[in-house]
Amino acid sequence: xxxxxxxxxxxxxxxxxxxxxxxxxxxxxxxxxxxxxxxxxxxxxxxxxxxxxxxxxxxxxxxxxxxxxxxxxxxxxxxxxxxxxxxxxxxxxxxx
Numbered sequence: 001x002x003x004x005x006x007x008x009x010x011x012x013x014x015x016x017x018x019x020x021x022x023x024x025x026x027x028x029x030x031x032x033x034x035x036x037x038x039x040x041x042x043x044x045x046x047x048x049x050x051x052x053x054x055x056x057x058x059x060x061x062x063x064x065x066x067x068x069x070x071x072x073x074x075x076x077x078x079x080x081x082x083x084x085x086x087x088x089x090x091x092x093x094x095x096x
Contacts, residue, residue, distance in 0.1 A: 009048045011093055012040070016052050018088035024053065031077040033067045035085070039094065042068075 005013045016024070016032075024032060036045050042064050050060040082090065 005048070005051055009044060009051075011096055012036070012044075012048045013052060015085060015088050015090060015093050016048065019085050020052075024049075027077070028081055030063070030067050031081045033064055035078050035081055037064060037068060 020028070033045065033049070040048075042061065046057055046061040046064050049055070049064075050057045053060070085093075
């Protein structure tokens, strides 16, 4: 099955693909949702993550809501993830 990424999510997909070429590790998943969730709508974030991981939209949406609803993330994990994304064009992505 070929994935079709909507044009408005292509730069985000490429950013994630660059930062996580072998898939998103479990320890990076929630910090990634938290970090990108600060800049994206819940639905767009869910769609791009679901496409990248090949997961059901509803499962990812529940993860997005869970990450937003409880304070489970450590600032250090989010900061490390942000540094990883910076090398893949995160700053330019923010400016889009």
